[in-house]
């Protein structure tokens with residue numbers, strides 16, 4: 114099959130590209146390298162340094178490579194930044210997706226798997242979060258992803274573009290070889306930041322808030338291994354091609370780990386004491402976010418291979434030891 118991965122130079126897109134190639138698919142990648150790294154893109158993919166907002170260029174890639182399905186990752190994804198620069202997020206995420214869908218209509222490509230987020234749900238007291246929960250984003254990032262999902266719904270009705278939106282919880286870890294992994298600049302995510310301590314790149318990890326209503330007072334999140342996440346995309350793509358039925362699914366583990374538990378797990382994996390320091394709460398952090406992924410398990414046949422957080426951290430640790438300075442564009 115011919116698959117186009119947008120945002121294929123980013124953390125999640127580069128893993129999708131590699132795993133699809135391993136499965137024998139032909140992969141084309143579009144990325145403008147604004148936050149991604151060419152270095153992360155597997156050489157076997159056809160790489161195009163273009164912007165999803167350039168309709169003609171996207172159209173040309175779709176037609177030239179006879180694309181059967183698009184997996185759409187290209188988006189900005191930092192909650193804090195989205196609150197500071199909301200219009201930048203609407204432009205890239207919402208307008209960019211509009212242009213991509215336009216190009217797909219013209220090129221007659223009717224299948225898209227789409228990277229959405231738990232942030233579409235906003236704050237809920239009850240856990241775990243199922244797909245029946247109301248969508249009520251509390252930040253611009255989540256709102257742009259919800260707008261993208263809605264756009265796809267109407268593009269399906271009007272143009273027959275079938276989509277599956279996958280709502281991710283906390284994606285973490287790295288490809289088992291350690292060749293690619295999570296490399297952001299600046300880094301804001303918990304696991305890579307914790308690992309900077311044993312790498313000697315930071316003295317301590319800050320724990321953002323210790324007075325949440327959780328057993329140890331620190332925030333609880335649902336961590337899912339990147340390889341398991343990508344597997345769900347591949348299941349979703351095949352399901353969509355065979356059923357032609359648009360849908361959306363949560364992707365998480367159903368289990369929650371606190372910030373303190375994650376630091377403790379990283380100590381075990383790295384055999385390093387990892388100094389932790391109490392800090393202020395980070396604005397906008399809900400106390401607990403745990404997914405129910407029963408729908409994906411039941412309907413997509415998705416089974417996680419890496420349910421243990423230690424295994425997730427160990428894979429990230431392997432990547433960071435190999436790429437101490439992360440990725441860089443020349």
Ligand code: UDP
Nearest residue numbers: 301302303306319320321332334372395398
């Ligand atoms: N966190 C922390 N210290 C850090 C970075 C993150 O305590 O240096 C916490 C953060 O407040 C949240 C959890 O770790 O409760 C996961 O944060 P991350 O940014 O990785 O993902 P998010 O849940 O925001 O998508």
